Amino acid sequence: MFPILFRLLLVSVLSNVDCAKLPEPEVKIEVLYKPFLCHRKSKYGDILLVHYEGYLESNGTLFHSSRQHGDQNPVWFTLGIREVIAGWDRGMQSMCAGERRKLTIPPALAYGKEGKGKIPPESTLIFHMEVLEIRNGPRSHESFQEMDLNDDWKLSKQEVKEYLRKEFERHGYAANDTHHEVMVEDIFQKEDEDQDGFISAREFTYKHDEL
């Protein structure tokens, strides 16, 4: 019902970056536009809001445009956790809000031997990406600090509830105390591993469960 919140709070996030040292296909990155002002650059674990167009390199067919297709809204994704094709994870690091890039992504970092929908097997893809917004990812140190209102390095139910309220409002939903309390209980069941009534920084950052 509220996918962004579940993504923010419940999705377990990257624990380790792919360390394989095999010679690997690479994403070709061309910067089309870089804003003069750049307060922060995207890094693994951040969530990014993007608009994009995807083309087949073979004949230039546009197979998807977030501006023209679906609900025409930009999309959020978490960088570096394989929520999207590997080519996006690799090609969208160190980007500024407002930056545009052209990514040329070999099949091994896209849809590979299988292809998908309109994308034939073994297709090299070209994406025009525009980053609209960059936020702290769900498991970042920054997110924890933002939630930990009294700086005691643990999250109380009240702090999590307050965070939910702010998130709901930010995404245009009416705050609803009853609903938030249900969600808080659910979150604590999953996250408060030692059941002391608080989510510690360690419990927040490292996930050992089955998610």
Ligand SMILES: *[C@@H]1O[C@H](CO)[C@@H](O)[C@H](O)[C@H]1NC(C)=O
């Ligand atoms: C481009 O290639 C795709 C996949 O092979 C094919 O489905 C499509 O009809 C082609 N488009 C044009 C304009 O040739």
Ligand SMILES: *[C@@H]1O[C@H](CO)[C@@H](O)[C@H](O)[C@H]1NC(C)=O
């Ligand atoms: C608040 O949430 C509860 C539980 O999810 C729901 O039953 C109730 O209808 C909601 N109230 C409002 C005003 O949306």
Ligand SMILES: [Ca+2]
């Ligand atoms: Ca606290």
Ligand SMILES: [Ca+2]
């Ligand atoms: Ca705990």
